Amino acid sequence: SPPLEKEELQKPWSLASQIINIFMDKFLKNATLSADIVIEPAIGKHPNDNFKGLDSLIFLGEKAGREQLPKIREILTAKKDSIIANLRNAIAREFGLSSNFKVIPYSDSSISLSKQSFVLKDTSSGLDFKEFIGKLDFKGIKQIRIFDTGYDATNNEAPKVVLEIDTFPRIKNIVYHCEIENVKYQIDTIIQNTIGKFDSPETRKSLIEEIKKLCAKSGFSFAKVVVSPSENSENLHLEITPNKIGKIKIDEKITTSEYIIRRELTFRQGEYTNGDKIAQSWSNIISTGLFSDVFIDFDVDTIASLCNIKIFAQERGTQVLNFLMRIDNERNIQGGVDFIHENLFNTGTRFLVSAAGGKSDFVAKIGLNQTRIWKTNFSLSAEAGYIWKVIPIFVRSKTSKLNRYESSVEKEIITEKLGAYISAGTQIERLGNFYLGFRSEKQRFYDQNESSKPNFYNFYTLKIGLIYDSRNRLEFPSDGRLINIFLETPLFKTTSSIAFTRAFFQHSINLPIKDLVIRPTITFGFADAGLPFPEFFSLGGEDNFPGFHEYEFLGRQIFTTKFEFQYRLPWKLYFDTFITLNYNIGSIWSQFDAIRISELKHSFGFSFGLLTPIGPVSFSLGRAFFFIKNPNAV
Incomplete structure (x- = not known):
């Protein structure tokens, strides 16, 4: 790339790129002196450290190369x-x-x-x-x-x-012996295409490579293919032997229990070697969260047709202390602390103690989570905690703008929750969990100005649901989808308890187009008349219908659709920088009711975000509005 201007050399990585360019320029000048043709695509001023739009650069390079083909x-x-x-x-x-x-x-x-x-x-x-x-x-x-x-x-x-x-003699006949039954038909095709060719080293090499690729594609990696006789001949014999897993060793420097690593392996000693299973095992070990890096080394014994495997890993710290902070105009300043032990007693169990809150909310909880019970895909988790929260109750205010919403806080309701939740489930592709849970909780809610507090009421519910999350990251995702479905229903009812049933569905998918991500999201939930106030669905807030205050609308039924357009800027403001536009349509109802398009609320939002090492930072604006059927009649 051409030299950078003086004002472009303010950042250290730009200076490093310039130094590399200087050395590369000298090398290129010497190389072009002896070249017959120098192909220079018209890419303009494109820095070496800019990896954006690579497909366009490849196209320009191919175009320039094709133009030089006659020469x-x-x-x-x-x-x-x-x-x-x-x-x-x-x-x-x-x-x-x-x-x-x-x-x-x-x-x-x-x-x-x-x-x-x-x-x-x-x-x-x-x-x-x-x-x-x-x-x-x-x-x-x-x-x-x-x-x-x-x-x-x-x-x-x-x-x-x-x-x-x-x-070389031409090949007239090939016979073979193969232990892999499901590839014999394809091998017959390869052999028919080889008969009649010269029995040269190139022909034999191509024949062996084709059969090895076929075996690997069918799940038999490192297959051994021997061609005999060793001299050139009109008649060949092939011996095709699938490779098997030999010894599996774990690096002695790893302090994590060997049992935790071995249960994540999808292959066993004596099985046929399968590259896909080895790759899946690597993914499984990484997904435990206990390791920052994993390396699986192969030692292929071609004589014995064995693949000996040794696993190396870089362990993370298992004891983590997180300090949390959030600042926004809804909840002001919030802080918190988490203590996490990722591998309690070296059993793979995650232990969490956390406390967080601010002026208008407080959460404290303790939890245990075992993602795999023994060698099965079943999971088990338990959590207990206390939640105190102030929820504002909004009322509509007069406004001169007919199609705009303006609200003010009429009063504030305090909600308190104290309870426990236990769930068991099974993993789905390590990206999701189908679960069945039991929830036991005490709750109460009251006006902040009331002098006396009501007694707690109880409820006991059974919850069945599915969570599937294949997003590449939680903040500013560019790929994958999120599915969250659950049904919560009473398990039993006592004289001092309440009962309710509710259902919820949410689906969000990321559709990437280069640096642009289109993210449609649909949310729908409903409950019966027994749903208590602290469990109401809410509408409003930066992440949930911008343009309205957080908790501005509450009810027992919700329906929203969001269309987000997220764009990663080609330049960085020290960190990956994103702008997001979103359009929202939906509403909330106090009771289960029919959804009418005329009743739906609308809003649009804009956010500017940075993906920093300590967490996302975003600045957002939103505006809510509604349509008037006949403006002249107002």
């Missing part, structure tokens, strides 16, 4: 002609021939020549040497030898200078 062919033809001319002149000097000697097929039996032979002779008939070379099939040629027979050159009947071509 490349011309140069290659000239070089080929030059090589043939030099070879012809060298042969003429060596054997006393003129530079215009001809090549004549020799088939006279007066002299016994076992290989395909040609006479090199000064005569007017026969093939020109260049024409002769152009007709040769070099794939089947084993050796070319030119020699003087010792005969008198004046004897027209006997050849003096002979060119002898030793060719």
Whole structure:
């Protein structure tokens, strides 16, 4: 890339890139001196450290290369002609021939020549040497030898200078033995395509590689293919032996229980070696969260057809202390602390104690989570905690703008929750969890200005649901989807408890188009009349319908649709920088009711975000509005 301007060298990585460019420029100048053609795509001023739009750069490079193809062919033809001319002149000097000697097929039996032979002779008939070379099939040629027979050159009947071509035999038949039944049909096809070709080292190499690729594609990596006899032959025999897993060793430096690592392996000793299973095992080990890096080393024993495996890993710290802070105009300043032990008693169990809150909310909880019970895909988690929260109750205020919402806080309700939740489930592709949970909780809610507090009421519910999250990251995701579905229903009811049923569905998918991500999200939830106030669905807030205050609308039924357009800027403000536009449509109802389009609320939002090492930072604006059917009637 061209040198950067002075004002572009303020950042250390830009300076480093400039230094590399200087050294590369000297190398390129020396390299182009001996080049026949220099292809320079019209990419403009594109820095070496800018990896944006690589597909466009590849297209420009391909376009520039295609434009030079005629000239490349011309140069290659000239070089080929030059090589043939030099070879012809060298042969003429060596054997006393003129530079215009001809090549004549020799088939006279007066002299016994076992290989395909040609006479090199000064005569007017026969093939020109260049024409002769152009007709040769070099794939089947084993050796070319030119020699003087010792005969008198004046004897027209006997050849003096002979060119002898030793060719590989053509393959007539291939038989094979293979232990892998489900690839035999494809092997038959490969063999049929090979029969009739020359039995050359290139042919054998291609045959072996094709069969190995076929075996690997079918789940049998590192298969052993032996071709016999070792000499060139018209009849070949193939021995195809699938590779098997040999010894599996864990690096002794890893302090994490070997059992935790081995249970994540999808292959076992003695099984056929499968590259996909090895890759999945690597992903499983990484997904435990206990390691920052994992390396699986292979030692392939070709004689015994075994693949010995050794696993190395870089462990993370298992004890983590997080300090949390959030600042926004809804909840002001919030802080918190988490203590996490990722591998309690070296069993793979995650232990969490956390407390967080601010002026208007407080959360404290303790939890245990076991993502895998023994070697099964079943998971188990338990959590207990206390939540105190102030929820504002909004009322509509008068406004001069007919199609705008303006609200003010009428009063504030305090909600308190104290309870426990236990769930068991099964993993889905390590990205999701189908679960069944039991929830036991005490709750109460009251006006902040009330002098006396009501008694707690109880409820006991059974919750069944599915969470599937394949997003590449939680903040500013660019790929994957999120599915959250659950049904919560009473398990039993006592004289001091309440009962309710509710259902919830949410689906969000990220559709990437280069640096642009389109993210449609649909949310729908409903509950019966027994749903208590602290469990109400809410509408409003930066992440949940911008343009409304957080908790501005509460109810027992919700429906929203959001369309987000997230764009990662081509430049960084020290960190990855994003702008996001979103359009929202939906509403909330106090009771289960029909959804009418005329009742839906609308809003649009804009946010500017940075993905920093300590967490996301975003600045957001939103505006809510509604449509008026007949503005002139207002």
